[in-house]
Amino acid sequence: MFWTDLASHTCTTYATREYTARLVNIPSCYNRRVEACMATPVKIHGAEYTPKWCEDHGPNNVTGHWEVGQHEPDCAPYWSWYKDFVFDGMQRIEHYLENLPSGGDWKEFCATTPVSFRGMHFTGAEFYFQKNYGTYGHWVFDDESCK
Structure with a gap:
């Protein structure tokens, strides 16, 4: 399993921006997709982060959400x-x-x-x-x- 389509979004609070990505390569019969999402880190600005929350919309359609509060000068x-x-x-x-x-x-x-x-x-x-x-x-x- 790995992340794809990492995207930055709007600033949510002081010096913090939301990011999303899609978790792919999940076995079709795997029923713990949210747990896998929450445990899989992604690298943003050279640092690894685990999601703040995940959305499960079915196999190969799990979205992770991050709120990154480092290296976001446009949000300050x-x-x-x-x-x-x-x-x-x-x-x-x-x-x-x-x-x-x-x-x-x-x-x-x-x-x-x-x-x-x-x-x-x-x-x-x-x-x-x-x-x-x-x-x-x-x-x-x-x-x-x-x-």
Whole structure:
């Protein structure tokens, strides 16, 4: 058994892309096709991965699905310029998200694109929205200078 028709698809989350391939050369009477699929690695970007899930559509029609989170720079947006707002003892930082992958779910990328500012690190935006054809994330926290 081996993989054929390896194809890359859309970016699913920060720095991660979906891949699919078809497992072939499966004996026609073999009834553990999904288990064989899950145990058969494929090489992507020089590294071996086993599928995240498999679909069995009959003999010689088993599809493996991978989510690869390495060497996928086209799937890595970044937070660029920001605005700083102070209100009622709170501070809100609003960042603009650049390089959003085409066809990607903007909410998923806002929630999973990491950022560091003011000595703090976040794994994604606390809140996010779109306006004027742009995608933004913001973070709200206590403003120590107001105390």
